[in-house]
Amino acid sequence: MKYGRREFINSLLGFGGIGGLASIFYPVFQFLIPPEITEAKVSSLKVGRVDEFPANSSKIVRFGRIPVILIRSDRDTFKALAATCTHLDCIVQYNQDRKQIICACHNGVYDLSGNNVSGPPPKPLTVYTVSIIDEQVVISEEKNIV
Protein backbone atom coordinates (compact mmCIF):
# COMPACT_ATOMS: atom_id res chain seq x y z
CA MET A 1 0.00 0.00 0.00
CA LYS A 2 1.28 3.38 -0.94
CA TYR A 3 1.94 5.60 2.07
CA GLY A 4 1.71 9.07 0.61
CA ARG A 5 1.66 12.55 2.03
CA ARG A 6 -2.10 12.40 2.65
CA GLU A 7 -1.81 9.19 4.70
CA PHE A 8 1.10 10.63 6.65
CA ILE A 9 -0.87 13.76 7.54
CA ASN A 10 -3.89 11.68 8.50
CA SER A 11 -1.77 9.48 10.80
CA LEU A 12 -0.23 12.60 12.31
CA LEU A 13 -3.68 14.07 12.83
CA GLY A 14 -4.88 10.85 14.43
CA PHE A 15 -1.91 10.60 16.79
CA GLY A 16 -2.05 14.29 17.71
CA GLY A 17 -5.83 14.14 18.17
CA ILE A 18 -5.73 11.08 20.42
CA GLY A 19 -2.80 12.53 22.41
CA GLY A 20 -4.55 15.87 22.73
CA LEU A 21 -7.78 14.26 23.93
CA ALA A 22 -5.86 12.09 26.41
CA SER A 23 -4.11 15.20 27.75
CA ILE A 24 -7.47 16.78 28.37
CA PHE A 25 -9.27 13.78 29.83
CA TYR A 26 -6.47 12.33 31.98
CA PRO A 27 -6.49 15.27 34.47
CA VAL A 28 -10.32 15.19 34.49
CA PHE A 29 -10.21 11.47 35.25
CA GLN A 30 -7.59 12.04 38.00
CA PHE A 31 -9.79 14.75 39.47
CA LEU A 32 -12.81 12.43 39.60
CA ILE A 33 -10.76 9.65 41.29
CA PRO A 34 -8.44 11.55 43.69
CA PRO A 35 -5.39 9.91 45.31
CA GLU A 36 -5.88 8.39 48.79
CA ILE A 37 -3.82 11.01 50.61
CA THR A 38 -4.47 14.62 49.88
CA GLU A 39 -2.66 17.66 51.12
CA ALA A 40 -5.21 20.11 52.38
CA LYS A 41 -5.49 22.35 55.41
CA VAL A 42 -7.31 20.44 58.09
CA SER A 43 -9.46 22.39 60.51
CA SER A 44 -11.43 19.49 61.96
CA LEU A 45 -11.06 15.74 61.95
CA LYS A 46 -13.49 12.93 62.66
CA VAL A 47 -11.52 10.26 64.52
CA GLY A 48 -14.10 7.57 65.24
CA ARG A 49 -17.06 6.54 67.34
CA VAL A 50 -17.06 7.30 71.07
CA ASP A 51 -17.17 3.59 71.98
CA GLU A 52 -13.97 2.97 70.02
CA PHE A 53 -12.05 4.77 72.79
CA PRO A 54 -12.09 2.99 76.16
CA ALA A 55 -11.75 5.08 79.32
CA ASN A 56 -8.13 5.81 80.40
CA SER A 57 -6.78 5.30 76.89
CA SER A 58 -5.21 7.41 74.17
CA LYS A 59 -4.68 7.44 70.43
CA ILE A 60 -2.37 9.47 68.25
CA VAL A 61 -4.09 10.76 65.13
CA ARG A 62 -2.88 12.80 62.17
CA PHE A 63 -4.40 16.25 62.14
CA GLY A 64 -3.02 17.31 58.77
CA ARG A 65 0.70 17.63 59.34
CA ILE A 66 0.35 17.71 63.12
CA PRO A 67 0.21 14.57 65.26
CA VAL A 68 -2.49 15.01 67.89
CA ILE A 69 -2.96 12.87 70.99
CA LEU A 70 -6.59 12.15 71.84
CA ILE A 71 -7.01 11.08 75.46
CA ARG A 72 -10.13 9.70 77.06
CA SER A 73 -9.11 10.09 80.71
CA ASP A 74 -12.44 8.89 82.10
CA ARG A 75 -15.88 8.01 80.78
CA ASP A 76 -16.91 11.61 80.15
CA THR A 77 -13.66 13.42 79.44
CA PHE A 78 -11.94 13.65 76.08
CA LYS A 79 -8.87 15.82 75.58
CA ALA A 80 -6.94 16.50 72.40
CA LEU A 81 -3.47 18.03 72.50
CA ALA A 82 -0.66 18.45 70.01
CA ALA A 83 1.43 15.30 70.43
CA THR A 84 4.72 17.05 69.69
CA CYS A 85 6.82 17.79 72.77
CA THR A 86 7.64 21.50 73.06
CA HIS A 87 11.24 20.64 73.97
CA LEU A 88 12.68 18.83 70.94
CA ASP A 89 9.59 17.74 68.96
CA CYS A 90 9.46 14.12 70.11
CA ILE A 91 6.04 12.42 70.13
CA VAL A 92 4.53 12.34 73.61
CA GLN A 93 2.62 9.43 75.14
CA TYR A 94 -0.19 9.08 77.65
CA ASN A 95 0.79 7.31 80.85
CA GLN A 96 -2.27 5.45 82.10
CA ASP A 97 -0.96 4.86 85.64
CA ARG A 98 0.16 8.43 86.30
CA LYS A 99 -2.61 9.99 84.20
CA GLN A 100 -0.01 12.31 82.74
CA ILE A 101 1.52 12.90 79.33
CA ILE A 102 5.14 11.85 79.14
CA CYS A 103 7.85 12.53 76.58
CA ALA A 104 10.16 9.54 76.44
CA CYS A 105 13.10 11.48 74.98
CA HIS A 106 13.99 13.58 78.04
CA ASN A 107 11.27 12.68 80.54
CA GLY A 108 9.23 15.82 79.99
CA VAL A 109 5.90 15.66 81.83
CA TYR A 110 2.63 17.43 81.00
CA ASP A 111 -0.70 17.31 82.81
CA LEU A 112 -3.91 16.39 81.01
CA SER A 113 -4.56 20.04 80.21
CA GLY A 114 -1.26 20.14 78.35
CA ASN A 115 0.58 22.24 80.94
CA ASN A 116 4.28 21.46 81.25
CA VAL A 117 4.69 20.07 84.76
CA SER A 118 8.31 18.96 84.95
CA GLY A 119 11.38 18.19 82.88
CA PRO A 120 12.74 20.26 80.03
CA PRO A 121 9.58 21.27 78.07
CA PRO A 122 9.54 25.08 77.98
CA LYS A 123 5.85 25.58 77.24
CA PRO A 124 2.49 23.78 77.26
CA LEU A 125 1.12 21.58 74.47
CA THR A 126 -1.34 23.19 72.06
CA VAL A 127 -4.92 22.34 72.97
CA TYR A 128 -7.50 21.19 70.41
CA THR A 129 -11.25 21.15 70.88
CA VAL A 130 -13.02 17.80 71.11
CA SER A 131 -16.70 17.64 70.25
CA ILE A 132 -19.03 14.66 70.20
CA ILE A 133 -21.36 14.91 67.21
CA ASP A 134 -23.77 12.03 66.62
CA GLU A 135 -21.63 9.74 68.79
CA GLN A 136 -18.61 10.62 66.65
CA VAL A 137 -15.47 12.17 68.18
CA VAL A 138 -14.43 15.28 66.25
CA ILE A 139 -11.19 17.17 66.86
CA SER A 140 -10.94 20.77 65.73
CA GLU A 141 -8.63 23.71 66.13
CA GLU A 142 -9.31 25.94 69.14
CA LYS A 143 -10.90 29.20 68.12
CA ASN A 144 -9.40 32.25 69.78
CA ILE A 145 -12.29 34.31 71.10
CA VAL A 146 -11.36 38.01 71.06
Next chain:
Amino acid sequence: MKLSSIPILIKILSLSLVCIFPMLLMGETEVNTCVDCHVENDLMPEFYLEEDVHQHAGMSCAGCHGGDPTAEDMDESMSEENGFVGIPEKQDIPAFCGKCHSNIEYMRVYQPRIPTDQESQYYTSAHGKKLYAGDERVAQCSSCHTAHGILPAKDTRSSVHPFNIPATCDQCHGDTKLMAGTGHGTNQLNDYAKSIHGVALLEKGDVGAPACNDCHGNHGAAPPGAESVSHICGSCHLNNFEYFKTSKMGQSSTSQEYHNCEQCHGNHAIMKPSDELLNFTESSLCMDCHSEDDAGYIASAIMYSHIRESDSLYQEAQLRMHDIQIKGMNDVDIQYMLKESKQNLIQLRTLVHTFDAQQVTQKSIEGKGFSQQAIELAQQEIKEFNGRRMGFGIATLAFVLLAIALYMKIKLIDKQKSNISS
Protein backbone atom coordinates in the same frame (compact mmCIF):
# COMPACT_ATOMS: atom_id res chain seq x y z
CA MET B 1 -13.41 91.26 113.50
CA LYS B 2 -12.27 94.14 111.39
CA LEU B 3 -13.11 93.97 107.71
CA SER B 4 -9.48 94.71 106.79
CA SER B 5 -8.27 91.52 108.52
CA ILE B 6 -10.44 89.21 106.35
CA PRO B 7 -8.06 89.10 103.33
CA ILE B 8 -5.17 88.21 105.69
CA LEU B 9 -7.23 85.40 107.21
CA ILE B 10 -8.08 84.05 103.75
CA LYS B 11 -4.38 84.10 102.81
CA ILE B 12 -3.42 82.14 105.94
CA LEU B 13 -6.15 79.59 105.33
CA SER B 14 -5.14 79.14 101.67
CA LEU B 15 -1.50 78.68 102.58
CA SER B 16 -2.41 76.07 105.19
CA LEU B 17 -4.49 74.17 102.67
CA VAL B 18 -1.70 74.25 100.07
CA CYS B 19 0.73 72.78 102.61
CA ILE B 20 -1.50 70.27 104.36
CA PHE B 21 -3.70 68.98 101.52
CA PRO B 22 -0.95 67.21 99.50
CA MET B 23 0.35 65.55 102.68
CA LEU B 24 -3.13 64.28 103.45
CA LEU B 25 -3.48 63.01 99.92
CA MET B 26 -0.15 61.15 100.00
CA GLY B 27 -0.79 59.81 103.46
CA GLU B 28 2.59 61.07 104.61
CA THR B 29 1.99 61.02 108.28
CA GLU B 30 5.15 59.09 109.33
CA VAL B 31 8.33 60.98 109.87
CA ASN B 32 11.71 59.48 108.84
CA THR B 33 14.43 61.72 110.11
CA CYS B 34 17.08 59.17 108.94
CA VAL B 35 16.33 59.89 105.28
CA ASP B 36 15.86 63.62 105.87
CA CYS B 37 19.22 63.96 107.53
CA HIS B 38 21.13 61.59 105.23
CA VAL B 39 19.75 63.31 102.13
CA GLU B 40 20.58 66.73 103.54
CA ASN B 41 24.16 65.67 104.28
CA ASP B 42 24.54 63.68 101.05
CA LEU B 43 25.10 60.52 103.02
CA MET B 44 22.60 58.21 101.38
CA PRO B 45 23.87 54.63 101.01
CA GLU B 46 25.21 53.42 97.67
CA PHE B 47 22.65 51.84 95.28
CA TYR B 48 19.75 53.09 97.40
CA LEU B 49 16.42 52.38 95.68
CA GLU B 50 13.03 53.64 96.76
CA GLU B 51 11.56 50.46 95.24
CA ASP B 52 13.59 48.36 97.68
CA VAL B 53 11.51 45.35 98.72
CA HIS B 54 11.72 46.25 102.42
CA GLN B 55 10.65 49.85 101.89
CA HIS B 56 7.89 48.59 99.66
CA ALA B 57 6.65 46.42 102.54
CA GLY B 58 6.54 49.50 104.77
CA MET B 59 9.80 49.04 106.65
CA SER B 60 11.93 52.05 107.44
CA CYS B 61 15.69 52.30 108.00
CA ALA B 62 15.08 51.51 111.68
CA GLY B 63 13.64 48.13 110.72
CA CYS B 64 17.21 46.92 110.17
CA HIS B 65 19.43 49.51 111.82
CA GLY B 66 17.28 50.24 114.88
CA GLY B 67 17.01 53.71 116.42
CA ASP B 68 14.10 56.11 116.49
CA PRO B 69 13.34 57.62 113.06
CA THR B 70 10.81 60.02 114.59
CA ALA B 71 13.28 61.77 116.89
CA GLU B 72 14.44 65.12 115.60
CA ASP B 73 17.68 64.99 117.53
CA MET B 74 20.38 62.83 115.91
CA ASP B 75 21.87 61.68 119.19
CA GLU B 76 18.47 60.61 120.37
CA SER B 77 17.44 58.86 117.15
CA MET B 78 20.78 57.00 116.93
CA SER B 79 21.07 56.16 120.60
CA GLU B 80 21.61 52.66 122.01
CA GLU B 81 18.61 53.23 124.27
CA ASN B 82 16.50 53.41 121.11
CA GLY B 83 18.03 50.19 119.83
CA PHE B 84 20.35 51.72 117.24
CA VAL B 85 22.80 49.12 115.89
CA GLY B 86 24.26 51.08 112.95
CA ILE B 87 26.24 49.33 110.21
CA PRO B 88 26.70 45.66 111.07
CA GLU B 89 30.09 43.97 110.95
CA LYS B 90 30.43 41.62 107.94
CA GLN B 91 30.51 38.63 110.24
CA ASP B 92 27.23 39.69 111.82
CA ILE B 93 25.29 40.28 108.57
CA PRO B 94 23.69 36.78 108.28
CA ALA B 95 22.29 37.10 111.81
CA PHE B 96 21.39 40.74 111.11
CA CYS B 97 19.16 39.72 108.18
CA GLY B 98 18.23 36.48 109.91
CA LYS B 99 16.57 38.22 112.84
CA CYS B 100 13.57 38.68 110.52
CA HIS B 101 14.24 36.20 107.72
CA SER B 102 14.65 33.25 110.11
CA ASN B 103 11.47 34.12 111.96
CA ILE B 104 8.58 32.32 110.29
CA GLU B 105 5.95 34.07 112.39
CA TYR B 106 7.28 37.44 111.33
CA MET B 107 7.89 36.55 107.68
CA ARG B 108 4.53 34.93 107.01
CA VAL B 109 2.88 38.33 107.54
CA TYR B 110 4.63 39.50 104.35
CA GLN B 111 5.00 36.29 102.34
CA PRO B 112 3.26 33.15 103.61
CA ARG B 113 5.33 30.84 101.38
CA ILE B 114 8.75 32.36 101.97
CA PRO B 115 11.42 29.94 103.26
CA THR B 116 13.06 30.92 106.54
CA ASP B 117 16.09 28.64 106.48
CA GLN B 118 18.40 30.93 104.50
CA GLU B 119 20.60 31.73 107.51
CA SER B 120 21.01 28.11 108.61
CA GLN B 121 21.64 27.07 104.99
CA TYR B 122 24.20 29.83 104.64
CA TYR B 123 26.30 28.45 107.50
CA THR B 124 26.48 25.10 105.69
CA SER B 125 27.81 26.80 102.54
CA ALA B 126 31.45 27.27 101.64
CA HIS B 127 30.91 31.01 102.14
CA GLY B 128 29.20 30.60 105.52
CA LYS B 129 31.82 28.22 106.89
CA LYS B 130 34.61 30.63 105.98
CA LEU B 131 32.79 33.64 107.38
CA TYR B 132 32.20 31.75 110.59
CA ALA B 133 35.92 30.99 110.72
CA GLY B 134 36.62 34.73 110.44
CA ASP B 135 37.35 35.14 106.71
CA GLU B 136 35.57 38.38 105.84
CA ARG B 137 36.40 38.24 102.11
CA VAL B 138 33.62 35.74 101.47
CA ALA B 139 30.13 36.57 100.29
CA GLN B 140 27.37 37.20 102.81
CA CYS B 141 23.75 38.29 102.25
CA SER B 142 24.41 41.80 100.95
CA SER B 143 27.19 40.65 98.58
CA CYS B 144 24.56 39.00 96.38
CA HIS B 145 21.32 40.76 97.31
CA THR B 146 22.78 44.27 97.79
CA ALA B 147 21.79 46.20 100.91
CA HIS B 148 19.58 49.18 100.13
CA GLY B 149 18.32 48.34 96.64
CA ILE B 150 16.99 44.82 97.13
CA LEU B 151 14.44 43.80 94.49
CA PRO B 152 12.37 40.61 94.32
CA ALA B 153 14.26 37.78 92.58
CA LYS B 154 11.65 37.67 89.81
CA ASP B 155 12.39 41.32 88.89
CA THR B 156 14.79 41.23 85.91
CA ARG B 157 16.72 44.16 87.47
CA SER B 158 17.41 42.16 90.62
CA SER B 159 20.99 41.03 91.21
CA VAL B 160 19.61 37.55 91.92
CA HIS B 161 17.33 37.24 88.88
CA PRO B 162 18.56 34.24 86.81
CA PHE B 163 19.75 36.59 84.04
CA ASN B 164 21.98 38.45 86.51
CA ILE B 165 23.18 35.64 88.77
CA PRO B 166 26.28 34.77 86.68
CA ALA B 167 27.43 38.41 86.81
CA THR B 168 26.60 38.67 90.53
CA CYS B 169 28.74 35.61 91.35
CA ASP B 170 31.45 36.87 89.03
CA GLN B 171 31.83 40.06 91.07
CA CYS B 172 33.86 37.98 93.50
CA HIS B 173 34.66 34.81 91.55
CA GLY B 174 36.05 36.77 88.63
CA ASP B 175 38.23 38.92 90.89
CA THR B 176 41.77 37.57 90.68
CA LYS B 177 42.91 39.44 93.79
CA LEU B 178 40.02 38.20 95.88
CA MET B 179 40.39 34.65 94.63
CA ALA B 180 44.17 34.53 95.10
CA GLY B 181 45.14 31.66 97.35
CA THR B 182 41.69 30.07 97.35
CA GLY B 183 42.53 27.49 94.71
CA HIS B 184 39.62 28.69 92.56
CA GLY B 185 40.04 29.91 88.99
CA THR B 186 38.48 33.18 87.87
CA ASN B 187 37.32 32.17 84.40
CA GLN B 188 33.99 30.59 85.35
CA LEU B 189 31.82 33.33 83.83
CA ASN B 190 33.72 33.31 80.52
CA ASP B 191 33.46 29.52 80.38
CA TYR B 192 29.79 29.55 81.37
CA ALA B 193 28.84 32.34 78.93
CA LYS B 194 29.96 30.27 75.94
CA SER B 195 28.54 26.99 77.26
CA ILE B 196 25.22 25.54 76.05
CA HIS B 197 23.63 26.58 79.36
CA GLY B 198 25.11 30.08 79.28
CA VAL B 199 24.06 30.72 75.69
CA ALA B 200 20.52 29.52 76.46
CA LEU B 201 20.19 31.76 79.53
CA LEU B 202 22.20 34.85 78.64
CA GLU B 203 21.66 35.03 74.87
CA LYS B 204 18.34 33.29 74.28
CA GLY B 205 16.76 34.41 77.57
CA ASP B 206 15.67 30.87 78.51
CA VAL B 207 15.16 31.03 82.28
CA GLY B 208 14.82 27.24 82.31
CA ALA B 209 18.57 27.01 81.65
CA PRO B 210 20.65 26.65 84.80
CA ALA B 211 22.53 29.60 86.29
CA CYS B 212 25.30 29.17 88.90
CA ASN B 213 22.87 28.60 91.79
CA ASP B 214 21.01 25.78 90.03
CA CYS B 215 24.07 23.53 90.30
CA HIS B 216 25.86 25.01 93.31
CA GLY B 217 22.89 26.01 95.44
CA ASN B 218 22.27 29.57 96.56
CA HIS B 219 22.28 30.13 100.30
CA GLY B 220 24.00 26.80 100.83
CA ALA B 221 26.33 27.26 97.85
CA ALA B 222 29.17 24.77 97.63
CA PRO B 223 31.10 22.99 94.90
CA PRO B 224 29.28 19.73 94.08
CA GLY B 225 31.00 16.60 95.42
CA ALA B 226 31.98 13.70 93.16
CA GLU B 227 28.82 11.74 93.93
CA SER B 228 26.44 14.69 93.73
CA VAL B 229 27.50 15.74 90.21
CA SER B 230 25.34 13.18 88.43
CA HIS B 231 22.42 13.89 90.78
CA ILE B 232 22.66 17.60 90.05
CA CYS B 233 22.85 17.14 86.26
CA GLY B 234 20.20 14.44 86.59
CA SER B 235 17.71 16.86 88.10
CA CYS B 236 17.19 18.18 84.54
CA HIS B 237 18.72 15.39 82.40
CA LEU B 238 16.58 12.68 83.96
CA ASN B 239 16.96 9.87 81.42
CA ASN B 240 20.70 10.34 81.07
CA PHE B 241 21.03 10.07 84.85
CA GLU B 242 18.79 6.99 85.11
CA TYR B 243 20.72 5.20 82.35
CA PHE B 244 24.11 6.21 83.72
CA LYS B 245 23.37 5.31 87.33
CA THR B 246 22.45 1.72 86.45
CA SER B 247 25.25 1.29 83.92
CA LYS B 248 28.46 -0.56 84.66
CA MET B 249 30.32 2.63 83.82
CA GLY B 250 28.24 4.67 86.27
CA GLN B 251 28.78 2.23 89.10
CA SER B 252 32.53 2.00 88.65
CA SER B 253 32.80 5.75 88.09
CA THR B 254 31.14 6.44 91.44
CA SER B 255 33.16 3.84 93.31
CA GLN B 256 36.37 5.29 91.91
CA GLU B 257 35.27 8.82 92.82
CA TYR B 258 35.23 10.10 89.26
CA HIS B 259 33.12 13.20 88.72
CA ASN B 260 30.63 11.25 86.60
CA CYS B 261 28.99 13.59 84.03
CA GLU B 262 31.70 16.24 84.49
CA GLN B 263 34.35 13.74 83.52
CA CYS B 264 33.21 13.78 79.86
CA HIS B 265 31.13 16.95 79.58
CA GLY B 266 33.12 19.38 81.72
CA ASN B 267 31.58 21.80 84.21
CA HIS B 268 31.26 25.50 83.45
CA ALA B 269 32.15 25.25 79.75
CA ILE B 270 29.70 22.46 78.85
CA MET B 271 29.30 22.42 75.07
CA LYS B 272 26.62 20.71 73.00
CA PRO B 273 27.85 17.11 73.06
CA SER B 274 29.13 15.71 69.81
CA ASP B 275 29.04 12.08 68.68
CA GLU B 276 32.82 12.39 68.50
CA LEU B 277 32.89 11.96 72.29
CA LEU B 278 32.41 8.26 71.54
CA ASN B 279 35.10 8.16 68.92
CA PHE B 280 38.35 6.74 70.21
CA THR B 281 41.34 8.77 69.18
CA GLU B 282 44.71 9.03 70.83
CA SER B 283 43.68 12.23 72.59
CA SER B 284 40.31 10.74 73.56
CA LEU B 285 39.37 11.02 77.19
CA CYS B 286 38.28 7.37 77.20
CA MET B 287 41.87 6.34 76.57
CA ASP B 288 42.74 7.41 80.13
CA CYS B 289 41.18 4.16 81.35
CA HIS B 290 40.53 2.07 78.23
CA SER B 291 42.99 0.62 75.77
CA GLU B 292 42.57 -0.49 72.19
CA ASP B 293 40.58 -3.68 71.78
CA ASP B 294 39.33 -3.91 75.37
CA ALA B 295 35.59 -4.43 75.95
CA GLY B 296 34.90 -0.70 76.50
CA TYR B 297 36.80 0.23 73.35
CA ILE B 298 34.82 -2.24 71.26
CA ALA B 299 31.49 -1.16 72.79
CA SER B 300 32.30 2.48 72.08
CA ALA B 301 33.28 1.69 68.47
CA ILE B 302 29.98 -0.16 67.93
CA MET B 303 27.91 2.67 69.47
CA TYR B 304 29.80 5.30 67.50
CA SER B 305 29.35 3.55 64.16
CA HIS B 306 25.62 2.96 64.78
CA ILE B 307 25.00 6.57 65.76
CA ARG B 308 26.93 7.86 62.75
CA GLU B 309 25.02 5.52 60.42
CA SER B 310 21.67 6.52 61.93
CA ASP B 311 22.57 10.17 61.68
CA SER B 312 23.78 10.02 58.08
CA LEU B 313 20.71 8.04 57.01
CA TYR B 314 18.50 10.62 58.75
CA GLN B 315 20.38 13.44 57.00
CA GLU B 316 19.94 11.68 53.65
CA ALA B 317 16.20 11.23 54.27
CA GLN B 318 15.96 14.92 55.18
CA LEU B 319 17.66 15.91 51.92
CA ARG B 320 15.23 13.71 50.00
CA MET B 321 12.31 15.36 51.77
CA HIS B 322 13.74 18.78 50.95
CA ASP B 323 13.93 17.71 47.31
CA ILE B 324 10.30 16.53 47.44
CA GLN B 325 9.23 19.86 48.90
CA ILE B 326 11.03 21.79 46.14
CA LYS B 327 9.28 19.62 43.55
CA GLY B 328 5.94 20.37 45.20
CA MET B 329 5.10 16.75 45.87
CA ASN B 330 3.30 15.27 48.89
CA ASP B 331 5.72 15.16 51.84
CA VAL B 332 3.26 14.55 54.72
CA ASP B 333 4.06 10.85 55.20
CA ILE B 334 7.78 11.47 54.80
CA GLN B 335 7.60 14.17 57.44
CA TYR B 336 5.90 11.78 59.87
CA MET B 337 8.58 9.16 59.21
CA LEU B 338 11.33 11.70 59.73
CA LYS B 339 9.75 12.78 63.01
CA GLU B 340 10.01 9.17 64.20
CA SER B 341 13.55 8.96 62.92
CA LYS B 342 14.61 12.18 64.66
CA GLN B 343 12.98 11.04 67.88
CA ASN B 344 14.85 7.76 67.63
CA LEU B 345 18.12 9.61 67.12
CA ILE B 346 17.51 11.74 70.23
CA GLN B 347 16.72 8.64 72.26
CA LEU B 348 19.74 6.86 70.80
CA ARG B 349 22.06 9.63 71.95
CA THR B 350 20.54 9.47 75.41
CA LEU B 351 20.79 5.69 75.45
CA VAL B 352 24.55 5.99 75.01
CA HIS B 353 24.65 6.68 78.76
CA THR B 354 23.83 3.01 79.36
CA PHE B 355 27.21 2.21 77.72
CA ASP B 356 25.43 -0.91 76.48
CA ALA B 357 26.28 -1.49 72.81
CA GLN B 358 23.47 -4.03 72.42
CA GLN B 359 20.72 -1.60 73.46
CA VAL B 360 22.19 1.11 71.26
CA THR B 361 22.41 -1.26 68.29
CA GLN B 362 18.77 -2.29 68.67
CA LYS B 363 17.56 1.29 68.91
CA SER B 364 19.70 2.31 65.96
CA ILE B 365 18.26 -0.45 63.74
CA GLU B 366 14.75 0.77 64.63
CA GLY B 367 15.65 4.38 63.74
CA LYS B 368 17.39 3.45 60.51
CA GLY B 369 14.18 1.62 59.54
CA PHE B 370 12.21 4.90 59.81
CA SER B 371 14.79 6.80 57.76
CA GLN B 372 14.84 4.03 55.17
CA GLN B 373 11.04 4.12 54.90
CA ALA B 374 11.18 7.89 54.48
CA ILE B 375 13.75 7.49 51.70
CA GLU B 376 11.58 4.88 49.97
CA LEU B 377 8.52 7.13 50.19
CA ALA B 378 10.60 9.96 48.77
CA GLN B 379 11.72 7.71 45.90
CA GLN B 380 8.08 6.88 45.13
CA GLU B 381 7.25 10.58 45.08
CA ILE B 382 10.20 11.25 42.77
CA LYS B 383 8.99 8.44 40.50
CA GLU B 384 5.53 9.97 40.49
CA PHE B 385 7.03 13.38 39.73
CA ASN B 386 9.07 11.97 36.83
CA GLY B 387 5.95 10.16 35.53
CA ARG B 388 4.00 13.39 35.58
CA ARG B 389 6.82 15.19 33.80
CA MET B 390 6.97 12.50 31.14
CA GLY B 391 3.16 12.67 30.70
CA PHE B 392 3.36 16.43 30.35
CA GLY B 393 6.11 16.05 27.73
CA ILE B 394 4.09 13.51 25.75
CA ALA B 395 0.97 15.68 25.91
CA THR B 396 2.93 18.70 24.68
CA LEU B 397 4.40 16.66 21.84
CA ALA B 398 0.90 15.40 20.92
CA PHE B 399 -0.44 18.96 20.78
CA VAL B 400 2.52 20.14 18.68
CA LEU B 401 2.04 17.25 16.23
CA LEU B 402 -1.68 17.97 16.11
CA ALA B 403 -1.00 21.60 15.28
CA ILE B 404 1.49 20.65 12.53
CA ALA B 405 -0.89 18.03 11.10
CA LEU B 406 -3.77 20.51 11.09
CA TYR B 407 -1.61 23.07 9.31
CA MET B 408 -0.54 20.52 6.68
CA LYS B 409 -4.10 19.21 6.26
CA ILE B 410 -5.39 22.73 5.63
CA LYS B 411 -2.61 23.28 3.08
CA LEU B 412 -3.48 19.97 1.39
CA ILE B 413 -7.19 20.83 1.24
CA ASP B 414 -6.31 24.25 -0.25
CA LYS B 415 -4.11 22.58 -2.85
CA GLN B 416 -6.85 20.06 -3.77
CA LYS B 417 -9.36 22.91 -4.15
CA SER B 418 -7.01 24.89 -6.41
CA ASN B 419 -6.35 21.72 -8.52
CA ILE B 420 -10.10 21.15 -8.96
CA SER B 421 -10.75 24.78 -9.91
CA SER B 422 -7.84 24.83 -12.42
